[in-house]
Amino acid sequence: MNDQFAPVPSGSHPLPALGHAGMPIAYAAAAMSEADTQESVLRHYWRIFYKRRYAIMAITAACVGLALLMAMLTQREYTATVTIQVDREAPKVINVGGVEAEGSSNSWNNEFYQTQYSLLKSRSLSEAVVRDLRLADNYEFLSGYRPNDVTDLKALSRTRRFQIATGIVNGNTVVSPIRMSSIIDVRFVSPNPSMAAAVTNSIAEKFIEENLNRRFEATAYARQFLQNRLNAVRTKLEDSERKAADYAQAQGLIKIMSSGGSSGGRSDGSIASEDTLASQDLSQLSSQLASARTARVQAQADLGGAAGGQAAQAATMNPALNALSQQHAELTAQLSKLQSDFGPDYPTVIALKAQIGELDRQTSRERGRVTSSVISNISGKYRAAVAAENGLQARVNSLKSAVLDQQQRTIEYNIIQRDVDTNRALYDSLLQRFKEVGVAGGVGTNNVSIVDRALVPGMPSKPNLRLNVMMGLLIGLILGAVAALVLEQLAEAxxxxxxxxxxxxxxxxxxxxxxxxxxxxxxxxxxxxxxxxxxxxxxxxxxxxxxxxxxxxxxxxxxxxxxxxxxxxxxxxxxxxxxxxxxxxxxxxxxxxxxxxxxxxxxxxxxxxxxxxxxxxxxxxxxxxxxxxxxxxxxxxxxxxxxxxxxxxxxxxxxxxxxxxxxxxxxxxxxxxxxxxxxxxxxxxxxxxxxxxxxxxxxxxxxxxxxxxxxxxxxxxxxxxxxxxxxxxxxxxxxxxxxxxx
Structure with missing residues (x-):
């Protein structure tokens, strides 16, 4: 060991830099900076998971085992599916509007289908299915096909069993709409495959039936409502008409229908109006007065400048004057011939001149008679026209006062009459709608149809062993990782x-x-x-x-x-x-x-x-x-x-x-x-x-x-x-x- 460590003489190494409180921050054994030795995030977590690997594996194994145990202990469940189509509008058999709301916007479309999904999960539909299949008396269904629970169910009242069956049907019904379509998949989950198919088909059938019932009930309600309104409006119309008649009788107002005006319309397109008798008389007399005034003006004109012309015209058409004119012409022709042949002193010429002079005198007398007769006739016509005009003018003046008086008394009558017209228009509109709703309600069209009926499932939908194992593995890994991090944080060691x-x-x-x-x-x-x-x-x-x-x-x-x-x-x-x-x-x-x-x-x-x-x-x-x-x-x-x-x-x-x-x-x-x-x-x-x-x-x-x-x-x-x-x-x-x- 002596060759591994030798004393270092004093002063052989420079003094390292000092940090807080004189603590060294650079050392031979720690020459690398903190940034250089900083552990990466991935390695940090890998070290934690590796350190706690046994805990992670234990938790994962426990979760997988628990998933397998749950899969083995879980009751087998079968899912049956029925496919239905729900159209927004029913086919139009007749072009008559019903009482259902119609719309075309996307918001209305979404609202409609959300309503249908809620109706498929409604309690009333589940109750209809329970009644249809008599599930309240099916103890196996009520017990979830667990024989141990049948005895307890028999002690319950039928009302309570009905409630339990309704809850089972409603709770196990799954509504799955197909996106961007009007198709809806309705599923029902049950431990019995035959019961799953039966309940699913019953849901679709009862949904269609209730949809028709709702339409009929809505129409019936609308008809009843309209009937009540019709009765009320008819009563008001009769009262208003009776009031109008009583007032007209009390005021002596006689209304006569006539063309023209603006009160109402006729089937032929003409306009009809109601006038009083005095008004019609005044109208007729006014027309006659206008005609009389025209005749008087024409007679006055004839009596004036046009009299000479009429006299000449009458003379032209007079037979005597025409005969005298013709005889005068003949004698004049003879006179001219004889005078040229025999001279003016010829006796015959003189006689002819005398005859011609007589003819001229006769002609003048006849013309004067004709002119006098014409002037006398025109004067008579003028006087008659003036008399007629004055008579009619007097009658018109008399009727004007009567009509003005009637107009004052007709104001209240018109107010009453407008009420009559309003009630009559409302009554006619309600009557027309009542007839339309009655026809639409009797057609019986439906917007719901079954696309594919539910078949008896051959394989259970639950439990899914593979899915359970995968979920157990995933949950176990997640819980294990969380546990490792928690243990690491708690230990802080x-x-x-x-x-x-x-x-x-x-x-x-x-x-x-x-x-x-x-x-x-x-x-x-x-x-x-x-x-x-x-x-x-x-x-x-x-x-x-x-x-x-x-x-x-x-x-x-x-x-x-x-x-x-x-x-x-x-x-x-x-x-x-x-x-x-x-x-x-x-x-x-x-x-x-x-x-x-x-x-x-x-x-x-x-x-x-x-x-x-x-x-x-x-x-x-x-x-x-x-x-x-x-x-x-x-x-x-x-x-x-x-x-x-x-x-x-x-x-x-x-x-x-x-x-x-x-x-x-x-x-x-x-x-x-x-x-x-x-x-x-x-x-x-x-x-x-x-x-x-x-x-x-x-x-x-x-x-x-x-x-x-x-x-x-x-x-x-x-x-x-x-x-x-x-x-x-x-x-x-x-x-x-x-x-x-x-």
Missing amino acids: AVLPADFQRKLGVPLLGATPKLEVAEMDRAMVESKSPLSEAYFSILTSIQFSTSHGTPKTILLTSTQPREGKSTTALALGLGLASVGAKVLLIDADMRNPGLHRVLGKPLGGGLSNLLTGDGELDQFVEPSGTANLSFLTAGQVPPNPAELLSSDSVERIIREASEQYDHVLIDGPPILGLADAPLLSRVAEGVVFVVESNRTRATQARHAIERILAVRGHFIGAILTKFDEKNMGYGYGYGYDYNYGK
Whole structure:
């Protein structure tokens, strides 16, 4: 072992940088930065799962076994499926609207189908199926095909059995709509395959039947409602008509239907109106007055400028005048001929002139008679026209007063008549709708049809052994992983090499392997053992912790008892002694001394005696049996060790030991709950913190370190003891393997 560790002369190495409270942050054994040694996330979780692999496997196996057990114990269930089609609108047999709402929007479409799904799961439909199949009296169905429960069911009332059967049907019915279609799969689960098919088909049939019943009931309700409204409106119409007739009779108003106006319409498209008798008389007289006025104007015109023309026309058409004109023309022709032949003095010519003159006189007299007759006739017509016009005008004036009076009295009548017209229009509309609803309700169309009837299933749908095993395996792995993480978090003991610096804030000097108690003694003295190699590696790290090599005085402490602190102190002492250094081991744990047991020596006088001033150092130091290694026991247990350690005697004793020995190793007490270790850290050049792997919690270790730092103790580093790298999930390459070369 001497060739593995040699004393380093003072000043041979530069002083490393110091961190908080003078603690070194760079070491030969921890030269890599924290970022370089930071464990990856995947490896971190892999280490946890590998460490807890037995727990994970146990939980997974338990879950798989439980899944298999449940599959074997679970009752076989069969699922039957019926496929139905639910159209939004029923086929139109007649072009008459029913009472159901119609729509085309997507929201209405979704609402409609959601309603159908709810109806398929309704209690009323389940009750109809129970009545159809008489399931309330089927004790096997009610008991879930468990014979032991049949006896208890027979003691129940039929009403209670009916409720149980309804709940079973409703609870085991599954509605599965096919997306983007009007197809719906309805499933029923039962331990009996025949019953599953029967109930499923009954659900579809009763759904169709209830759908028709709802349509008929809706139509019947609408007809009843319309009938009641018709009766009420008819009564109001009769009352309003009776009121209108009574008022007309009281006021003497006689209404006569006539074309024109705007009161109502006729079948031929003409407009009809109601007028009073006086109004119609006034209208007729007004027409006659207009005709009379026209005749009077025409007669007046004839009497004026047109009289001469009519007289000429009458003369032209007079036979006597025409005969005289013709005779005058003949005599004139003869006169002209004879006069040209015989001259004007010819007797015949003279006679003809006399005849012509007579004819002219007769013609003049006749023309005057005709003109006088025409003028007399026109004057008579004019006077008659004026008389007729005046008579009609007088009658019109008389009727105007009567009509105006009637119009004043007709205002109230028109108000009553409008009420009559409104009631009549409402009555006609309700009557038409009543007829349409009656026709639509009697058609009996349905929008639900069965696409595929349910068949008796040949294979059970539950339990699914493969699915159960897969689910058990998956759940087991998940629960196992969760359990591993929870255990790791709860234990909080994994102060491991990868996260040592991050969790505790002190560098890791090294780790010692976990050995059985029987192997410890042999491993301590065997130079090639993994334990010895580990401690020599730790000594190397300690050597590089200061500028002058290994500190003169080192305090070894831990968070709690039995973390390997005394063993570590002895191993480090043996290592230093093996290279020729003179070493003194001091057992400073005066509450629970243990170093003497490790060395196999009796507990005699020691440190407690020196602190009380009873003797000198040389009187109590004993040889250990190993060259260059001596030890000082704790001595007798004092009543208050902290009081002794707080005195100046501690510093004097440590200084005296440092003068006599190359290195002084102080095996101190645990830190938590005690003031001893912080007091000792003040007189030690460096403090080595011992942490037992998988036992000391990180929070406990941090709290202990903070107590040492609070009194300005100088940490050299920490040692991880009893580290089982394989069971911790590290394996070769991260843990310490000192068997290389053997």
